[in-house]
Amino acid sequence: MKLVHHGAHEGVTGSCHQLFYGDKNSLLVDCGIFQGDDAKKHPSPEIEFPIDTLHAMLLTHVHIDHAGRIPYLLSAGFDKPIYCSHPTARLLPLVMEDALKIGFTRSRRLIEKFLHHIGKLLRPIDYHVWQTIQDGVRIRLSPAGHVLGSTIFEVELPDKKRVVFSGDIGTGHDPLLKKPMFPDQADLLVLESTYGDKLHPSDADRTKILKRVLQRTLDDKGVTIIPAFSLGRTQALLYEMNHIFEDLQASAGRSLLKRVDVIVDSPLASRFTQLYKEMKPYWGQEAQHLMQTDDQPLVFENLTTVGDHREHRDTLNYLDKSNLPAIVIAGSGMCTGGRVVNYLKRFLDRSTTDIVFVGYQAGGTPGNHLSRGSKWVRLDGRRYEVAADMHRISGYSAHADQADLIEFVSQMKQPPGEIRLVHGDYQPKRTLAEKLTQFGHSVSL
Structure with a gap:
C-alpha cells in the first residue's frame, strides 16, 4: 500500500x-x-x-x-x-x-x-x-x-x-x-x-455577529457584501438569515420587505439552492424538523435572485443610486473572480459598506488580503482603496x-x-x- x-x-x-x-x-x-x-x-x-x-x-x-x-x-x-x-x-x-x-x-x-x-x-x-x-x-x-x-x-x-x-x-x-x-x-x-x-465560535456567537452586521446595514443604509461559495455556504446563510429576519421583524413589529434587499447574485447558487430543495431527505435533523412548520426555509419575502449578466449590471447600478440597504451574497468565496469582484470594485471605498467573510481565504487571494485588514486590494490588475469594514465569522465555516x-x-x-x-x-x-x-x-x- x-x-x-x-x-x-x-x-x-x-x-x-x-x-x-x-x-x-x-x-x-x-x-x-x-x-x-x-x-x-x-x-x-x-x-x-x-x-x-x-x-x-x-x-x-x-x-x-x-x-x-x-x-x-x-x-x-x-x-x-x-x-x-x-x-x-x-x-x-x-x-x-x-x-x-x-x-x-x-x-x-x-x-x-x-x-x-x-x-x-x-x-x-x-x-x-x-x-x-x-x-x-x-x-x-x-x-x-x-x-x-x-x-x-x-x-x-x-x-x-x-x-x-x-x-x-x-x-x-x-x-x-x-x-x-x-x-x-x-x-x-x-x-x-x-x-x-x-477553534470556531459557537453557533449563538456566529448568529449574534451576523445579526449585528445586518442591523448595521439597516441603520446606515449601506451595502453588505458576503463572498460565498455557490454550494453550501450560500444555502447555510439563507437558512440563517431567514431566522434573523424573523427576529428583527418581530422586534420591530413590521415587515422588512421594503426596508432591505437581500440579493443572491449567482445563477449557479440559485440552481444549487433549487437542488437543495429537491434533496430534503439528505438534510440534517434540525432542518427536517423545521420543514414541518416552514416548507421553504431557504426563501423569505425580501429575497431576490439575479440571473443573467444584464440583470447583474442593472442590480449594481440600482444599488449604487438607491438609498435602500442591501445584503448581497455573490461568488466567488475567495474573491478571485465571479460577480462579487464587481460589487467590491463599486463599493469597497465606502465607509457604509461591510464585507463579511464566512469561509476560508487561501493565501494570495484578494479575500485573504481584505480579511486581514488591508487598506487596498488589487482586483483584475487594478488597485482599489478600502474604506469598508471587514468582518470574519469563522463559525460559518x-x-x-x-x-x-x-x-x-x-x-x-x-x-x-x-x-x-x-x-x-x-x-x-x-x-x-x-x-x-x-x-x-x-x-x-
Whole structure:
C-alpha cells in the first residue's frame, strides 16, 4: 500500500491523492484545482501524473478544489467509474458545466457532450453500505457534514487493510447537513487539517455577529457584501438569515420587505439552492424538523435572485443610486473572480459598506488580503482603496475546527494505525499533529 499526493499535501487546495495497492492498481481520491498561492506553485491544471494504473475515482464532494480538474482528467484519457454519493452525482454536472465555461468552452454542444460522458462514469452509492468495486476492493460512504453530499470514504483493500479518507469534514452544526459519521477503524487515516490550529465560535456567537452586521446595514443604509461559495455556504446563510429576519421583524413589529434587499447574485447558487430543495431527505435533523412548520426555509419575502449578466449590471447600478440597504451574497468565496469582484470594485471605498467573510481565504487571494485588514486590494490588475469594514465569522465555516478534528479521531472504536494530515497550511498541520501526538497517535505530515 502506498499513498501519493498530487495536491493538498503542502497546502489547502488542489486535493488529489492516489492510493496504490500493488504496482498496477490504484484509486484516485478527488481531483481538484489549485487556488491562491497554491496555484502559483502549480500554474498548469493539466494532469501531470500517469493514469494507466487507475481503476476508479472516489469523489468526496463537488467543491472545485476537490473536483475542478476532472475535465482535465477526462481529457487525459480517464474513463473509469467515479464513485460518489447520490447528492454529489446530482450536483456535479452543475459544477462541471460552470468549470467548462470558464476553462474550456462555451459551446453548448461540447458541454452537453462532456456532461453526457461524465454522466456515464458516475456511480452513486448509498451511505453506510459496503460495496465491492473491483479486485476485492470494497468501499463504504458516510456523511462528512461539509456540503450536501460530502462523503467520508472507507476503503478496504484486498489484504483487508483499511484506509479512510476524511475529505472535508464539517462542524456538525449546519442544520442543513447530516452530522459527520465516525469510522470504526483505519490502518491509515487521511485527515484534513484546514483549521487544525483554530477553534470556531459557537453557533449563538456566529448568529449574534451576523445579526449585528445586518442591523448595521439597516441603520446606515449601506451595502453588505458576503463572498460565498455557490454550494453550501450560500444555502447555510439563507437558512440563517431567514431566522434573523424573523427576529428583527418581530422586534420591530413590521415587515422588512421594503426596508432591505437581500440579493443572491449567482445563477449557479440559485440552481444549487433549487437542488437543495429537491434533496430534503439528505438534510440534517434540525432542518427536517423545521420543514414541518416552514416548507421553504431557504426563501423569505425580501429575497431576490439575479440571473443573467444584464440583470447583474442593472442590480449594481440600482444599488449604487438607491438609498435602500442591501445584503448581497455573490461568488466567488475567495474573491478571485465571479460577480462579487464587481460589487467590491463599486463599493469597497465606502465607509457604509461591510464585507463579511464566512469561509476560508487561501493565501494570495484578494479575500485573504481584505480579511486581514488591508487598506487596498488589487482586483483584475487594478488597485482599489478600502474604506469598508471587514468582518470574519469563522463559525460559518464548513470545515471542522481543531476540537472537531480531534473528536473525529477519538470517536473511532479503534485508534488509527497512522494519521496522514493533508488539506492544511504548515502551521495548522503542525499544531494539529502535536495535539494528536499528545493523545498517543502516530502522525505524519
